[in-house]
Amino acid sequence: MHALEVKDLQVAYDKKAVLEHVNLTIPKGSLTAIVGPNGAGKSTLMKAILGMLKRSSGHISVLGKPYSPKNRNVGYVPQRGSVDWDFPTNSLDVILMGRYAHIGWFKRPSKQDVTLAKEALQKLGMEAYANRQIRQLSGGQQQRVFLARALVQDADVYLMDEPFVGVDAKTENAIIDLLRELQQKGKTVIVVHHDLQTVPEYFDHTLLLNRTVIANGPTELVFTKDLLQKTYGGALAFFTAPDDRISG
Amino acid sequence: MIQDLVDSLLYQPNTQWVVLSTMLLGIASGVLGCFALLKKQSLIGDAVAHAALPGICIAYLLTGEKQLLVLLLGATATGLLATYLIQLITATTRIKKDAAICMVLSVFFGTGIVLLSRITQQAEGNKSGLDHFIFGQAAAMTRHDVYTMAGVAAGLIFISCLLFKEWKLLIFDTDFARNSGLPIGLLETLFSTLLVMTVVIGIQAVGVILMAALLIIPAISARFWTDRLGWMVVISGAIGAASGVAGALISTIRTGLATGPLIVVTAASFFAVSFIFGRKRSLVQKLTAHRIHTERVKEESV
Numbered sequence: 001m002h003a004l005e006v007k008d009l010q011v012a013y014d015k016k017a018v019l020e021h022v023n024l025t026i027p028k029g030s031l032t033a034i035v036g037p038n039g040a041g042k043s044t045l046m047k048a049i050l051g052m053l054k055r056s057s058g059h060i061s062v063l064g065k066p067y068s069p070k071n072r073n074v075g076y077v078p079q080r081g082s083v084d085w086d087f088p089t090n091s092l093d094v095i096l097m098g099r100y101a102h103i104g105w106f107k108r109p110s111k112q113d114v115t116l117a118k119e120a121l122q123k124l125g126m127e128a129y130a131n132r133q134i135r136q137l138s139g140g141q142q143q144r145v146f147l148a149r150a151l152v153q154d155a156d157v158y159l160m161d162e163p164f165v166g167v168d169a170k171t172e173n174a175i176i177d178l179l180r181e182l183q184q185k186g187k188t189v190i191v192v193h194h195d196l197q198t199v200p201e202y203f204d205h206t207l208l209l210n211r212t213v214i215a216n217g218p219t220e221l222v223f224t225k226d227l228l229q230k231t232y233g234g235a236l237a238f239f240t241a242p243d244d245r246i247s248g
Numbered sequence: 249m250i251q252d253l254v255d256s257l258l259y260q261p262n263t264q265w266v267v268l269s270t271m272l273l274g275i276a277s278g279v280l281g282c283f284a285l286l287k288k289q290s291l292i293g294d295a296v297a298h299a300a301l302p303g304i305c306i307a308y309l310l311t312g313e314k315q316l317l318v319l320l321l322g323a324t325a326t327g328l329l330a331t332y333l334i335q336l337i338t339a340t341t342r343i344k345k346d347a348a349i350c351m352v353l354s355v356f357f358g359t360g361i362v363l364l365s366r367i368t369q370q371a372e373g374n375k376s377g378l379d380h381f382i383f384g385q386a387a388a389m390t391r392h393d394v395y396t397m398a399g400v401a402a403g404l405i406f407i408s409c410l411l412f413k414e415w416k417l418l419i420f421d422t423d424f425a426r427n428s429g430l431p432i433g434l435l436e437t438l439f440s441t442l443l444v445m446t447v448v449i450g451i452q453a454v455g456v457i458l459m460a461a462l463l464i465i466p467a468i469s470a471r472f473w474t475d476r477l478g479w480m481v482v483i484s485g486a487i488g489a490a491s492g493v494a495g496a497l498i499s500t501i502r503t504g505l506a507t508g509p510l511i512v513v514t515a516a517s518f519f520a521v522s523f524i525f526g527r528k529r530s531l532v533q534k535l536t537a538h539r540i541h542t543e544r545v546k547e548e549s550v
Contacts, residue, residue, distance in 0.1 A: 097421070
């Protein structure tokens with residue numbers, strides 16, 4: 001059984017196709033990178049999978065069942081820039097939002113929910129910032145709050161949109177430790193990733209995307225110079241790393 | 249004047265009811281106003297208020313009598329139509345939201361004024377008191393009007409408390425809310441409907457022109473006192489209530505003064521106090537922070 005299966009997905013903005021004939025499967029328990037140039041449709045793919053964008057066609061299965069938010073088995077970490085950080089709320093409160101699906105309508109978070117949220121904060125080294133208004137956090141701290149929120153969702157498959165963008169080295173390490181821990185627990189983590197240098201080190205499965213799937217498989221088979229060239233076209237020149245690193 | 253005020257509060261049941269209902273109205277619009285502000289929909293509230301006028305006039309022309317509930321139904325209908333039109337224009341044309349709101353607001357209000365002039369030209373229309381809907385006249389409300397307004401306002405406050413958590417997530421992070429299994433479309437529609445209802449029950453006391461101020465001013469004032477949405481909603485409700493009560497009382501006692509402008513002036517003084525002395529990013533705080541910073545810089549450079 002696959003963690004995620006996408007069949008013939010198509011997405012168009014203003015009648016212009018952004019994603020075409022996307023077919024892919026992501027193995028259960030993998031740590032997967034989605035890699036591709038700007039405008040390749042990486043975020044679009046993630047949003048289309050989660051039904052946040054209208055699909056022209058396509059079928060999405062998560063762990064063998066059609067995707068539905070009601071199954072509560074998919075956790076989501078949006079791009080940091082997607083929310084208003086001036087919103088009147090603090091770190092702990094944002095993390096508690098990850099519990100809302102479990103809490104149910106009209107009810108307030110229970111003591112157990114608060115404990116879970118505090119544990120998640122602690123795991124990401126953020127316990128001192130529980131009552132901090134979210135605007136007063138650094139970019140890396142904001143990203144860690146988002147990860148903690150996904151953590152308390154207690155999902156089986158996680159989709160994360162560029163969690164490593166604009167974070168300091170300390171946060172990057174905290175995030176990758178967390179992703180590996182999730183993987184050890186049998187969860188599947190799928191990450192939109194922009195830093196080619198770290199792909200072989202961080203991820204065991206890689207999806208190369210440029211408006212359609214260029215390649216999808218174990219990182220050591222997919223992350224080759226030829227396939228990257230095919231994904232990025234001329235733009236790869238900017239990224240070219242030593243050959244030994246790419247064939248990693 | 250103080251004596252008048254105390255007397256009427258103590259001995260005139262009608263005044264007590266008017267005060268109670270404007271208080272509930274103030275709370276409802278303070279609470280809904282917070283969500284509207286964070287959802288960046290304050291201007292929609294203004295458009296809805298202006299768009300309510302033609303609805304009131306059409307309802308009056310159709311029934312020929314001044315039945316508040318019927319007039320408010322008319323106001324709700326055109327108010328909802330205006331929100332729908334704004335969404336439609338933004339979604340299907342290249343016209344941007346601010347322009348769409350401005351257009352819908354002025355066209356609906358213009359139509360309303362045309363209809364209103366027509367009504368007041370007629371003999372019995374002149375006595376209908378429909379022109380009070382422009383700037384609001386709390387004293388003109390009958391006992392029955394007051395019950396209607398208080399009941400609806402209490403209902404709106406109750407629903408907002410129930411849906412507090414869901415609306416918070418919806419407004420802060422819609423994508424995450426959808427992935428959490430919340431019915432986004434339903435919650436959005438419910439919010440728009442409650443916002444329209446808040447505006448509609450307020451127009452008799454506050455008037456179509458200034459009703460939006462009672463949505464916006466308490467909410468932005470409350471933001472200067474807290475960084476928590478729960479407290480913001482409570483403080484905003486309290487400022488709305490105080491403004492509503494003060495405006496209604498002054499206008500009832502000094503008859504002739506329109507209620508809406510008085511409410512807005514009261515709310516604006518709350519805003520001024522909050523802006524200057526509030527605990528979060530107010531003027532005083534910014535100035536002291538700046539002073540502490542310059543002193544530290546001086547010390548370090550010595």
